[in-house]
Each structure stands twice: as structure tokens, then as C-alpha cells.
Amino acid sequence: MNPEPILKAEGVVRSYGERRVLKGVDLSLRPGEIYALLGHNGAGKTTLVRAICGRLRPDAGSVLLNGADPARVPAARAGLGLVPQEIALYANLSVRENIETFATLAGVPRAQIPAAVRRAMELTRTLDRAGAPVRTLSGGFQRRANIAAAIVHEPTLLILDEPTVGVDIDAREAVDTVIRDLRGLGVAVLIVTHDLDQAGALADRVGFLRDGAMVLEGDPRALVAEAFGDQMEILVHLAEGLDMAGEIHLAAEGLEPTRRPGVWTRLDSGGYGAAGRLDARLRQLGLAPREIRVRQPSLANLFSLVAERKAA
Ligand SMILES: Nc1ncnc2c1ncn2[C@@H]1O[C@H](COP(=O)(O)OP(=O)(O)OP(=O)(O)O)[C@@H](O)[C@H]1O
Ligand SMILES: [Mg+2]
CATH class of the missing domain: 3.40.50.300 (P-loop containing nucleotide triphosphate hydrolases)
Incomplete structure (x- = not known):
């Protein structure tokens, strides 16, 4: 007990x-x-x-x-x-x-x-x-x-x-x-x-x-685990100094800025395959990532989600 x-x-x-x-x-x-x-x-x-x-x-x-x-x-x-x-x-x-x-x-x-x-x-x-x-x-x-x-x-x-x-x-x-x-x-x-x-x-x-x-x-x-199920977080590191058009493209791909400059994030249940497709798409747009990482969602993702629910 x-x-x-x-x-x-x-x-x-x-x-x-x-x-x-x-x-x-x-x-x-x-x-x-x-x-x-x-x-x-x-x-x-x-x-x-x-x-x-x-x-x-x-x-x-x-x-x-x-x-x-x-x-x-x-x-x-x-x-x-x-x-x-x-x-x-x-x-x-x-x-x-x-x-x-x-x-x-x-x-x-x-x-x-x-x-x-x-x-x-x-x-x-x-x-x-x-x-x-x-x-x-x-x-x-x-x-x-x-x-x-x-x-x-x-x-x-x-x-x-x-x-x-x-x-x-x-x-x-x-x-x-x-x-x-x-x-x-x-x-x-x-x-x-x-x-x-x-x-x-x-x-x-x-x-x-x-x-x-x-x-x-x-x-x-x-x-x-309960909040995100099988979704993974895709983190995209871009060169700094992105212009407004670049930001609009990233947002259109479902990416959101993080607190770290040049680092954007998205949740996706497609895992590594989705990250590969995102990489290709960003390259087409002239926004070649320096690095793309796929990782388990963290408490930070949950914290954002909980904060958003308030806005909703
Ligand atoms: N002595 C006080 N008189 C009037 N308002 C207060 C007093 N102490 C705190 N507050 C208000 O109560 C609310 C909660 O404050 P509290 O300090 O508990 O927040 P917190 O979660 O610890 O924030 P932080 O992360 O900034 O430390 C705030 O809006 C604060 O302005
Ligand atoms: Mg406090």
C-alpha cells in the first residue's frame, strides 16, 4: 500500500x-x-x-x-x-x-x-x-x-x-x-x-x-504518451536570419518557432519518413535545413499544448 x-x-x-x-x-x-x-x-x-x-x-x-x-x-x-x-x-x-x-x-x-x-x-x-x-x-x-x-x-x-x-x-x-x-x-x-x-x-x-x-x-x-500517442516531434534547425517569406513557408508546412533562434518544430505521426519529405520540401523552397531531428515528444510539447488549450 x-x-x-x-x-x-x-x-x-x-x-x-x-x-x-x-x-x-x-x-x-x-x-x-x-x-x-x-x-x-x-x-x-x-x-x-x-x-x-x-x-x-x-x-x-x-x-x-x-x-x-x-x-x-x-x-x-x-x-x-x-x-x-x-x-x-x-x-x-x-x-x-x-x-x-x-x-x-x-x-x-x-x-x-x-x-x-x-x-x-x-x-x-x-x-x-x-x-x-x-x-x-x-x-x-x-x-x-x-x-x-x-x-x-x-x-x-x-x-x-x-x-x-x-x-x-x-x-x-x-x-x-x-x-x-x-x-x-x-x-x-x-x-x-x-x-x-x-x-x-x-x-x-x-x-x-x-x-x-x-x-x-x-x-x-x-x-x-497519452497526449501525443505515436506522434514524434520533428525539429528543424535553419540558418538564422530567416526573412518573412521564409517564415510564412515554414508556417505553411505546419512548423512553429521554438524559443531557440532558427529552430522550428512540428508533431507528426509519420516519423522519419515525414522528416525526410519535409527536408525535401524545404530544400525546394530554398530553406535547406542545417539539421533535422526526430525525437519523442517531451514535457515541453505538452506544456505548449496545455497553454494553447487556454487560448482555444
Ligand atoms: N502579495 C501579493 N499581493 C497582491 N498580488 C499578489 C501578491 N503575491 C502575488 N500576487 C499575484 O498573484 C498572482 C500569482 O502570483 P505567484 O507569485 O503565486 O505566481 P507564480 O506562479 O509563482 O509566478 P512566477 O513564475 O512568476 O514566480 C500574480 O498575478 C501576482 O501578481
Ligand atoms: Mg513564483
């Missing part, structure tokens, strides 16, 4: 003035589960996180953390670790001193602090620079130290708000490894992210929040 949820939020409603920012959101997390919360700017993600942390009381609905309301019961908050988007460490203190400080603030008994700090540094692989002032460390290392500070009191739920913004790929993989190790220890992890590649690779479940409502939730692979 599934273990009891660590977090159970039901029907959470919250307004700012006249505006309903959360319109009855349910969210539950079990031990050892990684959940990625996705959604455009302003969808309500941080508001939901603040309600889960007990920093904001919902107008309606309920939040239970380890069975208690975090807005009323301090012991419920003790089971929570929060890694904020901005690095929140003392720049002039060493990594060890920072984590010791957070351990004290979180109420770890004094005699247990050395062992707790060591464990947090081992888990986040920050031990080898334990004595270095935080300001001398790379951004990626600081982020891991920030996670160490959030887990020193052994929370059952760890929340990370945008853990990989402005972090290079090596540092991102290091953060992902830490998150996976925590899952292995039975910690429930809630990640708020715009990084769909990270979410797809890491999360056991994802949820799309749109305009304050959870519009889609589930195992990312299952959701993608």
Missing part, C-alpha cells in the same frame, strides 16, 4: 483583493516522491508554496503537513525545508558555519548539531569546501550549500523554488543528484520550476498550474 501522504492540500483558495489567485487547488505528496510544479509566470505557484509552508493562510480549503496545519502548528513546520529562489546564506561565513546557524535556528539540539551538519554536507557534497566562506564559492556550489542549510534538521518535505535558475549544466546535474539521493531517503520533494527538461528527467509526478487551477497532473511519461 502507498504510505500516508506527507502533504495533503485540498481545495486551497486564496485571493489578493478581488483577484482569485488560487481557485481550489489539491496537491498531495508521499514520502520518496519528487513532484514538479509547473506553470507560467503568475499562475500561482509561489502563492501555493507559501500556503503549504504556513506563511499564508488560505481563504478556503486546508493544508495538512504530517497531519497538522502548518499555519497553526509550529511542529508541522518543523517537518519542512525550504530552499528559496535567491541564495539565502551568510556570505562571509563558511559553509559549515552557515549550516550550523540554520541547524540552531531550526531547533536541532546542540549536542546533535555537529553530526547533523556533517550529514547535510555529505548529502549535498559540500564537505570538501566546508571551511570556505560562501562568497568565494561558485553559484552552483552555493546552491548546494543552500540545500544543505534547508535539510540539516531532516525535514520530511523539501521545497525548492526554482533551484536551477542561472546555474550551469554541471551544477544543475549536481543539484539533480542531491534531489534523487533525498528521494532515496524517503524525503518528499516539491520543485517549482520553469525547466521542463529537469522536470521531465527528475519528477515522478508533475502538475500544471494555470490561472490558479491544477489543469493536468500525473507521471510525466504517461502524460506525454
Whole structure:
């Protein structure tokens, strides 16, 4: 049987003035589960996180953390670790001193602090620079130290708000490894992210929040398979500096621009054969692709689809 949820939020409603920012959101997390919360700017993600942390009381609905309301019961908050988007460490203190400080603030008994700090540094692989002032460390290392500070009191739920913004790929993989190790220890992890590649690779479940409502939730692979069936994504890389006529031709072939300059995309159930025909067609039009790739649709495709449904 599934273990009891660590977090159970039901029907959470919250307004700012006249505006309903959360319109009855349910969210539950079990031990050892990684959940990625996705959604455009302003969808309500941080508001939901603040309600889960007990920093904001919902107008309606309920939040239970380890069975208690975090807005009323301090012991419920003790089971929570929060890694904020901005690095929140003392720049002039060493990594060890920072984590010791957070351990004290979180109420770890004094005699247990050395062992707790060591464990947090081992888990986040920050031990080898334990004595270095935080300001001398790379951004990626600081982020891991920030996670160490959030887990020193052994929370059952760890929340990370945008853990990989402005972090290079090596540092991102290091953060992902830490998150996976925590899952292995039975910690429930809630990640708020715009990084769909990270979410797809890491999360056991994802949820799309749109305009304050959870519009889609589930195992990312299952959701993608269900939405796209046997369709594949065809990615076309073109030389940059395409003119308006070129863009019109591409649109007529069913291609849409991606966020990367010169890269266009289309879904097609014809797979490689369709990609070959598209290549020939574009060459005829004088738009010879530099590269064409065929790949499984990703969470990014699903995200666009969900966003479009709103427009429709
Ligand atoms: N304290 C506040 N007072 C008034 N409005 C607020 C307040 N906090 C947030 N909002 C509004 O609530 C909506 C949801 O904000 P929220 O910060 O939860 O979004 P988000 O999904 O975290 O966005 P982002 O991806 O940009 O961080 C936004 O329209 C925001 O302007
Ligand atoms: Mg936010």
C-alpha cells in the first residue's frame, strides 16, 4: 500500500483583493516522491508554496503537513525545508558555519548539531569546501550549500523554488543528484520550476498550474504518451536570419518557432519518413535545413499544448 501522504492540500483558495489567485487547488505528496510544479509566470505557484509552508493562510480549503496545519502548528513546520529562489546564506561565513546557524535556528539540539551538519554536507557534497566562506564559492556550489542549510534538521518535505535558475549544466546535474539521493531517503520533494527538461528527467509526478487551477497532473511519461500517442516531434534547425517569406513557408508546412533562434518544430505521426519529405520540401523552397531531428515528444510539447488549450 502507498504510505500516508506527507502533504495533503485540498481545495486551497486564496485571493489578493478581488483577484482569485488560487481557485481550489489539491496537491498531495508521499514520502520518496519528487513532484514538479509547473506553470507560467503568475499562475500561482509561489502563492501555493507559501500556503503549504504556513506563511499564508488560505481563504478556503486546508493544508495538512504530517497531519497538522502548518499555519497553526509550529511542529508541522518543523517537518519542512525550504530552499528559496535567491541564495539565502551568510556570505562571509563558511559553509559549515552557515549550516550550523540554520541547524540552531531550526531547533536541532546542540549536542546533535555537529553530526547533523556533517550529514547535510555529505548529502549535498559540500564537505570538501566546508571551511570556505560562501562568497568565494561558485553559484552552483552555493546552491548546494543552500540545500544543505534547508535539510540539516531532516525535514520530511523539501521545497525548492526554482533551484536551477542561472546555474550551469554541471551544477544543475549536481543539484539533480542531491534531489534523487533525498528521494532515496524517503524525503518528499516539491520543485517549482520553469525547466521542463529537469522536470521531465527528475519528477515522478508533475502538475500544471494555470490561472490558479491544477489543469493536468500525473507521471510525466504517461502524460506525454497519452497526449501525443505515436506522434514524434520533428525539429528543424535553419540558418538564422530567416526573412518573412521564409517564415510564412515554414508556417505553411505546419512548423512553429521554438524559443531557440532558427529552430522550428512540428508533431507528426509519420516519423522519419515525414522528416525526410519535409527536408525535401524545404530544400525546394530554398530553406535547406542545417539539421533535422526526430525525437519523442517531451514535457515541453505538452506544456505548449496545455497553454494553447487556454487560448482555444
Ligand atoms: N502579495 C501579493 N499581493 C497582491 N498580488 C499578489 C501578491 N503575491 C502575488 N500576487 C499575484 O498573484 C498572482 C500569482 O502570483 P505567484 O507569485 O503565486 O505566481 P507564480 O506562479 O509563482 O509566478 P512566477 O513564475 O512568476 O514566480 C500574480 O498575478 C501576482 O501578481
Ligand atoms: Mg513564483
